[in-house]
Amino acid sequence: MNFGFSEEQDTIRETLARMLGDHATLEVAHNRLDSGEGFDTATWSALAEGGWLGLAMSEAEGGSGMGAVELATLAEEIGRSLAAVPCLPVLCMAVPALQSAGTEDQRKSFLPGIAEGRTIMATALAEGGGLAPDTVSAKVARDRLSGRKAPVTFGAAATHALVAATDEEGTSRLYLADLAAPGVTIRALDPIDRTRPAAEIVFDNTPVDLLPGSDAAAIRRLLDGAAVLAAFEQIGLAGRALALTTSYAGDRHAFGRPIGSFQAVKHRLADMFARIELARSNAFFGAWALASGDSRLPEAAAVARLTALDAVQFATEESIQLHGGIGFTWAADPHLFLRRGWQLKAELGPAAMWRERLLGHLADTPRAAS
C-alpha cells in the first residue's frame, strides 16, 4: 500500500512552491485583478524555463517524461499560489488531448511550442452553458469550422484552440484551430476571476485540423482527467485560503483573546480542514486512476470533482466570513480565492453535472427527467 507521494514527488512540490512563491505572490494576483491584464506571462515563462510546462510530455515530445501524479502536484501548487496561468486548459487538457488523440505530426508541431511557452493552446469545450460532448452545436464541414464557443478560458491570450465540434456525421470531435486564421473573432468576456481572461470565440468557416483519435468517449475521458487535475488546483487554493484564515484567527483579538480560541471560529476552521482533506483523498485516488489507466477513472473523477467543489466553496466563503468586515473588502485576500474557486467550477461544469455523471456511471439508470 502506497497511497501518497514519493520523495521525488515531494521534492518536485517543494521546488515548485519555492519558484511560484518568488513569482506568483498574492500581491501579483491583486495587481492582475485590478489591472485586468489577466495572464501572468512572467510566471508562465519562468515555468517554461524550469521545464515545468513539459512535465508530462515524453522526452521526444520536448518534455521531461513524468506523469499524471507529477502534473497533479504542479496543479496543486498553481492553485495554492493563485498564479494567473493556464495550467488547466493548456497542460491538463490540450496536452493530454494531443497526446491521446492527435497524430504524430500534430504532437511534433505543437507540444515543443507548448513546453517552451510559445504556444498557448486553449481548450474550447463549452458553449450554451454546457460542455462537450453533451452540448455541442459548433459544426465542421469539409475541414471548416463554424460556431460560437464560450467561455474559452485564456481564449483572449491563446495562440491556438482545441475546439469541440460535430463532424459531418454528427459525432463530437476535437479540432485544432489557429486563432490567427481567417474567420476567427475573439471577444473578451468579464469572468468572475479576471486573472483568467475568458473569451467568446466565434468561428466562421475557419480552417481546422481534426484530432483523429477524438470522439465523444475521448472527450469524456479528457474531462475526467481534467476534473482530477483541477481538483488538485482546487485543493491547493482551498488549503491556502484555510492557512490564511487560520493565521488571521490566531492574530486577530476580540473580547481579550485571539478569535481562533473561540470554538465558534476554531470548529469552523476544523470543518474547512476536514472537507479539504476528504477532497484530497478522492483526488489522490483520481490521480492514481489517471496515472495507471484504471477503469474506475470516471467514478474517481466525479467524486474528486464533487468533494473538491464542496471544499472550495465552503473554505472560500467561510474565509471571508471569519475575516469579518475586512474579508468583504476588495483589498483583502479572501475574495481572490473565492473568485478562482468559482472560475474553476465554471470551467469544468457544476456539481449537478458531475453528480449525474457519477450516478449514470454507478446506477446505469435513465437520466433524471427534467
Add this chain to the structure above:
Amino acid sequence: MDFSDSPEEAAFRAKAREWLEANATLRDGSEKAQDHFMARDADEVARARDWQARKAEAGWAGLTWPRAFGGRDATPIGQVIWNQEEGRYAVPPNVFLIGIGLVGPTVMVHGTEDQKKAVLPRALTGEDIWCQLFSEPAAGSDLAGIRTRARRDGDDWVISGQKVWTSGAHYSSHGILLARTDPEVPKHKGMTMFLVEMSDPAIQTRPIRQISGGASFNEVFIDDLRLPDSARLDGESEGWKVALTTLMNERFSISVGRASGGARAEELIALAARVQRNGRPAIEDGAVRARIADFVARQRGLEFTSYRVMTSLSRGEAPGEEGSIGKLLLGRLRQEMGAFGMELAGTAAGVSAADDDDAARWRNEYLTAPGNRIAGGSDEIQRTIIGERILGLPPDIRVDKTVPFSKL
C-alpha cells in the same frame, strides 16, 4: 502511488490467508448482523473466546505485541492486513480489542513485572476480557473531571464511585480503572490508575439500553472496593499519564481497525430503484439522484482517507493529519444516509413491518449513527483537536487547569 502490497506485506497476507482458510469459514452474506467489537450474548462471548484461543495458539493474537510478551512483533500495516483478511471470514466479534489493543500496551509501559505476567498472557489467549473504566456521569469529554475516589486504608486502597458508557463491562472479567486519589491538586494531577477484577462483589454492572435498542455498554457502580496496592498501575498521582498511553493506543486500534460496518451509499441506489417518488421510481428523481451522488462522493473520500492512513502506517509513520478527519465525518455521513434511507420509504418512513428489510435496515442505521458521533471523542472534541493540534490555533481558555479539584 500504488495499491499493491510490498513483497513483505504480500508474504504476510499469504500466510494469514493460509491459516484463515484452514481454520475459518468465508462469509457468504447469510450471517446474522453482528457488531465488530461487542458481543450480544453469552454464546457470542464463548465463541469469541474459543476463536481467540485458537488464534493465540497459532501466533495470530496480539500481532503488534513484542515477541517477548507472546506477540508477533508485526508492523501496524501487518495488523491492518490481518484485519482485512480476517474480515472476509465469519468470525465472532473481537471482544478482546480493549485488552489487547489498549490495556496490554499500557501495562507493558507502566506495569510491574508481576503485573505484566498476570495480565498479558491471559489477555492474549482470551481467558480474560477487559473493559475500560474511564468515563463517568460527570466526566465524558472532560475525562480529567472524574470523581470516583480511591482512598488509602492501611496498605490497601478503598474505591467508591460510578463509571458509565463502559462497553462490554457486563461480560468483562477485568477492568482498567481511573480514580481520583488527591482532590487537593489540579484535576490532571491527582489521579491514579488501577487494575480491577469485575467479579468483586463491590462492583455492580447494569447494562444501558441505547436508542437503537441494543445494550452494549453499562453503568458500573463501585462501592467500597478494597484493592491491595499491587493493583495500582504505575505511580500514585500518575494516572493521567497512564490514561494518555491507553487513549493513544485506543486511537491507534481504531485507526487500524475494521470499518464500523455502516451501509454503503450504493445500497441507496438499489433502494431508490425499488420505491416510488412522485409517481415514478425514486431513482429517476433528480433530487434523489443528487443526494445519493453526494453520499457516494463523501463515502469514497472516507475510504481513500483510510488508505492514506494505511500508507502512513506502511511507511512506519504515525497516522498523520488525514487520520483525524475520518472519525469526524463518518458519523455524520452515516446519520444523513440513515435519514435519507428512511425518507425514501415515504409515508412508511419509520414504520417497519416484519418482512420489510429496507425500513428496518435504514432505521437501524439512523438510530446507531448518533453513537458514532459521540463515542471515542465527540464531533465537538474532534473539531477542537483538529483546530488546536493540527491547525495550531490558540487553546480554549481553561478556568480549571490550575485550581485544586476540590475547589472546582
